[in-house]
Amino acid sequence: MNKMQKAIRELAEMDEMAVRSSPVHALHPLSKLIATVIYILVTLSFDKYDLSGLVPMVLWPVLLFQLSGIEVRSCFYKLRIVLPLVMAVGLFNPFFDKTVVLQLGSLPVTGGVISMLTLMLKGVFCLMASFLLMATTPIDNLCAALRMLHVPKLLVTLLLLTYRYVGVMTEELAVMTDAYHLRAPGQKGIHISAWGSFLGQLLLRSMDRAQELYSSMLLRGYHQHFHYADIPPFRTRDALYMAGCALFFLLLRCVRIAQILGGTLVR
Amino acid sequence: MIEFQHVSFAYEKNVPVLKDLSFRIDTGEAVGLIGANGAGKSTVMKLLLGLLEGEGKILVDGTEVRRDTLPEIRRKLGFVLQNSDNQMFMPTVYEDMMFAPLNYMLSRREAEARVDAVLKRLHLEDLKHRYNHRISGGEKRMAAIATILAMEPEVILMDEPTSALDPYNRRIVIDTIRELEQTKLITSHDLDMILDTCNRVILLSDGRIVADGTAEDILHDRALLEKHRMELPLSLMGRQE
Numbered sequence: 043m044n045k046m047q048k049a050i051r052e053l054a055e056m057d058e059m060a061v062r063s064s065p066v067h068a069l070h071p072l073s074k075l076i077a078t079v080i081y082i083l084v085t086l087s088f089d090k091y092d093l094s095g096l097v098p099m100v101l102w103p104v105l106l107f108q109l110s111g112i113e114v115r116s117c118f119y120k121l122r123i124v125l126p127l128v129m130a131v132g133l134f135n136p137f138f139d140k141t142v143v144l145q146l147g148s149l150p151v152t153g154g155v156i157s158m159l160t161l162m163l164k165g166v167f168c169l170m171a172s173f174l175l176m177a178t179t180p181i182d183n184l185c186a187a188l189r190m191l192h193v194p195k196l197l198v199t200l201l202l203l204t205y206r207y208v209g210v211m212t213e214e215l216a217v218m219t220d221a222y223h224l225r226a227p228g229q230k231g232i233h234i235s236a237w238g239s240f241l242g243q244l245l246l247r248s249m250d251r252a253q254e255l256y257s258s259m260l261l262r263g264y265h266q267h268f269h270y271a272d273i274p275p276f277r278t279r280d281a282l283y284m285a286g287c288a289l290f291f292l293l294l295r296c297v298r299i300a301q302i303l304g305g306t307l308v309r
Numbered sequence: 310m311i312e313f314q315h316v317s318f319a320y321e322k323n324v325p326v327l328k329d330l331s332f333r334i335d336t337g338e339a340v341g342l343i344g345a346n347g348a349g350k351s352t353v354m355k356l357l358l359g360l361l362e363g364e365g366k367i368l369v370d371g372t373e374v375r376r377d378t379l380p381e382i383r384r385k386l387g388f389v390l391q392n393s394d395n396q397m398f399m400p401t402v403y404e405d406m407m408f409a410p411l412n413y414m415l416s417r418r419e420a421e422a423r424v425d426a427v428l429k430r431l432h433l434e435d436l437k438h439r440y441n442h443r444i445s446g447g448e449k450r451m452a453a454i455a456t457i458l459a460m461e462p463e464v465i466l467m468d469e470p471t472s473a474l475d476p477y478n479r480r481i482v483i484d485t486i487r488e489l490e491q492t493k494l495i496t497s498h499d500l501d502m503i504l505d506t507c508n509r510v511i512l513l514s515d516g517r518i519v520a521d522g523t524a525e526d527i528l529h530d531r532a533l534l535e536k537h538r539m540e541l542p543l544s545l546m547g548r549q550e
Contacts, residue, residue: 052441057400182404206398213394254395257360261388262460263382263412272417 046216051080052120053209059112060180066110070280071179071187071273077287078175079266082168082290090157091143094300096164102290103170112177115212128165132158186270210255211248218244310335310464310492311369318352326352327363328516332450335507336463339493341503341524344513345430345538350496353513354466356495358388373497382543384413387462387491391469393453397441402433402452405441409460420459427458433483464492471499479485500542504528512537 061067066074081102088096107114118125139154175184185198218240222232232240293299311334316354334340335360342350355361359379360453367374369382376396390396390427399405399532403424410420425502428434436444444452450470457465470486471479481503486506497503503510503524510527514537527533531541540546 050442054400054440058440131365180400210398251395254390254392257358257396258362258390258396258398259408261358261383261386262409262456263380263384264408265412269408269411270382 045214046219050209050212050216053212055116056120057180058109058177058224059109059116059177060248062292064108064178066174066178069178069283070276072190072220072276073189073280074175074179075184075187076284078171080291081171084295085167085171085259086165087295088160088164090160090246091153093156093160093163094158094304096167097296098294099280099291100163101294102287103167103174106174106178110174110178112174117170117173117177119241120175125166129162132161135161157284164168164298180220180271182271183273186273189270195267198270199266202268207248207252207255209253211244214247215244216252218247310334311494312367313353313357314368316356316363316365316367318349318356323501326516327356330365330516330518332511332521333520334492334494336492337490338509339507339535340495341510342494342496342506343498343500343503343510343539346465348513348537349466349516350513353548354388354468354496357466358383358386385393385463387457387460387465389453389457389465389467389470391472393446393449396453397449400440402436402441402444402455405452406456406459406535409456413460423461424459427455431455431458445478445491447474447481450474450482451485458489464490465489466493467493467495467497468473469497469499470495471497471502498539500528500534500539501544504542504544506510512539514533514538 081099085096085099106112107117135153135158136152139157140150141153141154142150143156144151179187181202185202187202189195189199206244219232222236223229223242226233313330313332316327316330317325319325326347330349330353342353352361356363357367357374359374359376359382362376369385372378374382374488394500397405399408403407406424406427407417407420410423415423415535422542425434431451432452433451433455434449436448436455439448441452446545451528454470467486471482474482479499482501483505486495486502493507495503495507507524509522510520511518512527512533519537520530520533529543530546534541
């Protein structure tokens with residue numbers, strides 16, 4: 043199995059993960075979507091030096107991992123390509139901000155290090171929250187929730203079809219990569235001289251397949267309107283979940299939980 | 310039911326793929342459209358489905374295939390693609406089968422009842438909630454046929470329905486096609502399958518109809534088939550040697 047085939051499998055696994063049964067999976071997609079958006083906004087609102095305030099925000103994803111039965115390992119495994127990029131944000135902060143803000147024993151900690159850690163944590167938390175949303179909500183339900191929020195139909199359809207076509211493009215890439223390596227044994231990756239034609243062919247092949255898929259949709263009555271999943275009505279428990287989450291995030295944002303806990307332990 | 314009246318088509322100027330094609334298919338007929346590669350079989354299908362526009366007139370149930378009549382026409386035609394992967398784009402078989410009935414404004418309950426009935430008829434109940442990427446090629450082909458039957462089309466068009474199938478799955482697909490009571494138009498190089506499933510055969514060569522008759526007559530005519538880069542069906546080879 044080459045890398046591309048693994049990628050296709052991972053994409054399909056996300057679909058399977060999203061239809062498992064758990065209290066989190068059973069929630070209305072709209073309440074999950076709104077809770078996630080609020081979580082991301084609250085997480086991003088922390089000051090770049092407010093590391094101690096930010097750390098308790100990890101509680102929500104941890105709780106969701108527990109309740110949904112999604113493995114933390116699978117989250118970090120699937121995000122392994124994006125995580126380093128997120129971690130790279132703020133990597134240069136320690137070089138620009140050298141003001142010492144606290145002493146850990148004899149070790150001075152600069153503002154740059156704190157802001158770097160804060161930025162990294164913000165990125166990781168937001169990715170975890172987005173992953174949990176995707177892993178507990180099928181894409182069709184998510185699109186249905188977006189439509190309920192009156193996100194334009196065109197954008198939602200574009201999102202859904204892009205999600206579906208990513209798989210098509212990856213399949214073509216898998217076939218082409220195999221064909222290339224079978225005729226270039228011992229070569230690592232695709233040689234730079236073949237990049238142009240490789241990408242061109244990939245584009246043409248993907249377009250052909252996408253066209254065929256689209257024809258298949260048209261022939262089955264598709265007329266620019268997707269019938270998203272039949273989601274159950276928004277119930278009291280969904281509203282409670284959403285309100286509870288919002289309150290919880292507000293609490294984490296306003297109350298210095300880490301300091302209170304730390305103070306209690308030190309005392 | 311289906312009528313081609315002097316239909317011509319060219320992808321490029323002065324390189325015609327179909328030349329003045331005229332034929333008629335009546336309700337309930339099972340017609341095999343055969344011919345060598347490049348004979349124009351797929352083009353005939355695409356013109357009928359309105360995916361291409363050519364010269365001449367194509368009628369389905371008396372309605373001309375035109376841009377404005379396409380929704381009406383396509384509702385009557387169910388097309389099983391050669392590559393089932395291109396047909397099954399939803400995550401599960403069930404969602405794929407629900408796609409067309411929902412587009413045709415059936416309620417979810419009605420659509421689901423229809424899906425269940427088709428799955429039961431094809432003995433595919435086990436596939437209902439399976440993921441498309443986790444089913445075998447044979448199962449996928451059967452599921453693709455099921456998605457089309459869920460539309461309840463009047464005519465079923467099939468492009469190479471038995472290609473890339475092992476003998477066991479090929480037999481299942483053939484038996485399923487035989488049991489379908491709709492009007493059928495099937496393109497294939499699998500002449501044994503055509504012999505098994507169709508009562509009439511149209512032989513295309515260089516964009517023209519060179520023979521149109523019963524499957525028995527045409528598929529037993531070695532000289533005719535070989536003249537047009539085809540061979541006798543394997544099942545008949547021993548008998549004629």
